[in-house]
Amino acid sequence: MxxxxxxxxxxxxxxxxxxxxxxxxxxxxxxxxxxxxxxxxxxxxxxxxxxxxxxxxxxxxxxxxxxxxxxxxxxxxxxxxxxxxxxxxxxxxxxxxxxxxxxxxxxxxxxxxxxxxxxxxxxxxxxxxxxxxxxxxxxxxxxxxxxxxxxxxxxxxxxxxxxxxxxxxxxxxxxRDIDFSPAAQEKFREWLKKKYGTIDALNKAWGAAFWSNMYNNFDQVRIPNQRLLYGVSPHALLDSKxxxxxxxxxxxxxxxxxxxxxxxxxxxxxxxxxxxxxxxxxxxxxxxxxxxxxxxxxxxxxxxxxxxxxxxxxxxxxxxxxxxxxxxxxxxxxxxxxxxxxxxxxxxxxxxxxxxxxxxxxxxxxxxxxxxxxxxxxxxxxxxxxxxxxxxxxxxxxxxxxxxxxxxxxxxxxxxxxxYNAKKAAPQKYVARKTAILSTMDNLWDQDLQKQTTQWNPFEHLMKYLRIAKALGAPVDFVREDADFSNYKVLMVPAYQLVDQAIITKIQKFAENGGQVILTCRTGHKDKNGHLWEAKWAEPIYKLIGAEVQFFDLMMPNTEGKISMAGTEYNWNNWGDILKPFAGTESLAKYTNQFYAGQTAVTKVKQGKGTVTYIGVDTDTGDLEKAAVRKVYADAGIATEDYPAGINVEYRDGFWVAVNYTSQPFNLNLPANAKILVGEKVLPSPGVTVWTE
CATH class of the missing domain: 3.20.20.80 (Glycosidases)
Structure with a gap:
């Protein structure tokens, strides 16, 4: 002691x-x-x-x-x-x-x-x-x-x-991979006791009524081993992670x-x-x-x-x-x-x-x-x-x-x-594009446990929206639910599957105060234990997105779904939420084939001083998603860039830095007052240019 x-x-x-x-x-x-x-x-x-x-x-x-x-x-x-x-x-x-x-x-x-x-x-x-x-x-x-x-x-x-x-x-x-040692088994039971308090609470959280998987006490619990189990509870697996x-x-x-x-x-x-x-x-x-x-x-x-x-x-x-x-x-x-x-x-x-x-x-x-x-x-x-x-x-x-x-x-x-000049402020055009991406490991793990299609990659979906933000020239922070969202102009919420009312309300207030929110497919399906809601599908987010998620569809690898947005047709085959907009909600994109042709894929609704856009589809190329995200920035009066894939441009401490991961040289569009400190105006492959303005 x-x-x-x-x-x-x-x-x-x-x-x-x-x-x-x-x-x-x-x-x-x-x-x-x-x-x-x-x-x-x-x-x-x-x-x-x-x-x-x-x-x-x-x-x-x-x-x-x-x-x-x-x-x-x-x-x-x-x-x-x-x-x-x-x-x-x-x-x-x-x-x-x-x-x-x-x-x-x-x-x-x-x-x-x-x-x-x-x-x-x-x-x-x-x-x-x-x-x-x-x-x-x-x-x-x-x-x-x-x-x-x-x-x-x-x-x-x-x-x-x-x-x-x-x-x-x-x-x-x-x-660490999951550890099945005796020490880990003992600590896992202690962790569960602290989290749930009673065995009844654990049984409820793990959905143990399914297949009669009930426990009488914590001493009976072991770390779930997927190698030895068929159809193991995803809630138990999420807790073990x-x-x-x-x-x-x-x-x-x-x-x-x-x-x-x-x-x-x-x-x-x-x-x-x-x-x-x-x-x-x-x-x-x-x-x-x-x-x-x-x-x-x-x-x-x-x-x-x-x-x-x-x-x-x-x-x-x-x-x-x-x-x-x-x-x-x-x-x-x-x-x-x-x-x-x-x-x-x-x-x-x-x-x-x-x-x-x-x-x-x-x-x-x-x-x-x-x-x-x-x-x-x-x-x-x-x-x-x-x-x-x-x-x-x-x-x-x-x-x-x-x-x-x-x-x-x-x-x-x-x-x-x-x-270096400590007094030099970041350019306003750059600050105006400041974007937060809401993400947690729990959401990635939960999606990975039940992908529903071999074509769904949770981390790649998240990275798709990061790449889109970078193509628009936006500085990005990854944030958790306890962050101050008011520091950002735009909040992206990709495939945020595990929600509660507190985070939904926080996102709603961010929009009402003038923020631009972008949510994507697979958002709001479950509570924090990974349970589906005893309500309509993803119903807790309906008010936020101004629409109902009627159901979702998944394509075969060689099957092409079609979507039309602003006169352009796009292909999709990974994930598609079929949406029913409420009165006052814009339908920005619609499915043009399959049995739900004519139904909505992308919506946008005004929330107070801001907006919420819901992109209900995941494509291979990301072109549809990029067009929808670009519209959010444009409608909000936020000027953006148009960098090709593989070109990344950032600003820090008074310096602009551009790098080139493409296989071709890239001609930078620099202002007349740019002073190049490293590299040249034409970025080689690979290459870097550093300049001040």
Whole structure:
């Protein structure tokens, strides 16, 4: 009890600094800082000084270390050795490099897991993971939590007041599949008791009356295992997903709270997440004690082949989304792993197009990043990532092409720092287009559980509206339900399936106060437990959209639905809501084939000083959706751009930044007073142009 009390008092002592904005850690005049991962434990000590000097010569400002080094910090239980880390930090300081230290929790040492094999997470065949990997521990294990506290405390006491350490990263790419270990099963039952209180409430929330799936008490509940179950309750699956990500968030928060007992107020705490998708095992918004979040992105790893160069450049969407999403979490964000060259773990691992690494760096800058970092400085000579490029090659000294592009970017950012003007306001034409996209992981998970068609991709639907906003030149924030919507001109609500009356009312008030709302198909089907309403289909949103959703239809892959809007015909075959407008509601688009030909697909209704547009259809090309969204901005008097797919233009801190992911050069339409600072008026492929007005 005394230990808990002292811990709470220590946290109260740091609450003042924690409650301030994360921007306090970063000088606006520096714009952003660039660093690189370095693994001294992988290389002879005789090479450390040479490597650190060369990192500094290339222009890097910090090194990132130790996320996989637990066995070097604590080679035997309770016997700590930080002498090697001290030496590298000393070398960093002598070369004017700052340090980002990481907690080493993704890789428990062999002595720990041999003594306590129960700390491993278990997969869906109840098989525990083993040593020789990473991220193999259960976030529900109290034993692992105890060892985590010990190593994090030792690190914090030793380096928490060291001015050379700028901040801390927790773990590495934290994510979890559903864990079926005994520890997780026990914690799941505790989580359910706290959430529902009684077993009757759980049975109701999970729809347990269906197929006689009732429980008599919480001790009977196990984490639902889809491998062993047919037609398992989607409500139970959704809860298991929520539990899993909340356990992960709690483990990160625990590390952050442990660090804060000892570290300086000048040191920040964050973690780095992988790229978000339909069914990811994390939710950055659920952590409470981190100063900000960061992300990992590898654009060219064999995932994109939509044009002659696209497989070497990737798509602009993942970086665009990651910038806007992570900036929206805390206002500040970082990029901890940005691809430095060819990688080794993709389905196909091509060489990036020359200039692509340079473009990716400027793309992250355009979104507002405060930190850029790359994995890694030296290409490894052993281990599972032998073919993964670094800033230098296998000889340890020769810069790779990506390394030279990093050095080029660093030089260019230094030039921009001299041009920075704190008094320069963002252009009004840009601010006027400011757009919020309402989205939660819960909605993505719930749709993914019951897609209803193989052609429905929840995350891709969300990204479609992000791409449309960017094509119109709109700055975007991703927001949750507790956000202040009044900061935006336009609010997009794509496929927001789980609603309650509170969020419906909040959206309604935003429109009535002059906001422009865009909702899309699959919105309002269910309550927050994932139950359909005991009412007409999606009836709670009828007043908001000024129409009734009569039913929805789904096409076969080779069947074409037809829709006419403003004299143009469009094809659709993914999802179609058939709408019946109320009096006073405009019908903007109608179906022209199938048995409901003549019925409405897109509506618009005036709500107070604003409007609500409902786009009830999902197409492959997105052309119909783009035309409908453009009309919303135009009718509201908001001037927009018309950038083609693959061209992204952003504004930050007095600078315009344009990047080109297409396979052709793009001629920018710059104003007469534009002063180009990086690049040319004609954007090469790939390429970047930075200018001021």
């Amino acid at each position: 005394l230990k808990k009390l002292l811990f709470a008092l220590a946290l109260l002592a740091t609450i003042k600094s924690y409650s301030q904005t994360a921007q306090r850690f970063f000088s606006k005049e520096k714009l952003t800082q660039t660093g690189v991962y370095y693994y001294p434990e992988h290389w002879p000590e005789t090479q450390w000084e040479r490597d650190i000097k060369n990192i500094a010569k290339l222009g890097f400002e910090y090194i990132h270390m130790s996320e996989f080094a637990w066995a070097f910090m604590e080679p035997e239980e309770g016997k700590y050795d930080f002498r090697w880390l001290d030496k590298v930090i000393d070398l960093a300081g002598k070369n004017n490099l700052k340090v980002v230290l990481c907690t080493p929790t993704p890789t428990p040492p062999a002595w720990l897991v041999t003594k306590h094999p129960e700390v491993f997470l278990q997969n869906n065949i109840y098989q525990p993971m083993e040593h020789l990997s990473r991220g193999n521990y259960s976030t529900s294990s109290d034993i692992y939590k105890e060892y985590t506290e010990k190593i994090v405390t030792q690190l914090a006491k030793r380096y928490g007041k060291d001015n050379r350490v700028m901040g801390w990263q927790l773990d590495n790419e934290p994510a 929520r539990f899993s990500v909340e356990q992960l968030a709690a483990s990160l928060d625990f590390q952050a709270q442990t660090l804060r007992r000892y570290i300086s107020e000048k040191q920040w705490i964050m973690t780095n997440y992988m790229t978000i998708g339909n069914n990811v095992g994390y939710d950055p918004s659920r952590t409470k004690h981190l100063d900000f979040t960061s992300y990992t992105n590898y654009p060219a790893a064999g995932y994109n082949d939509n044009g002659s160069k696209s497989f070497r450049m990737g798509s602009m969407t993942p970086l665009t989304f990651s910038n806007d999403y992570h900036r929206s979490v805390k206002g500040v964000y970082g990029v901890m792993e940005l691809q430095p060259g060819q990688v080794n773990w993709g389905p196909i691992n091509p060489q990036p197009e020359p200039g692509a690494v340079h473009m990716w760096l400027w793309h992250t800058f355009a979104g507002g990043t405060s930190l850029n970092c790359t994995y890694r400085y030296r290409q490894p000579l052993y281990g599972s990532e032998l073919y993964h490029y670094g800033i230098v090659g296998t000889d340890g000294v020769t810069p790779s092409r990506g390394g030279l592009e990093f050095a080029q970017y660093i030089t260019e950012v230094n030039k921009l720092r001299k041009q």
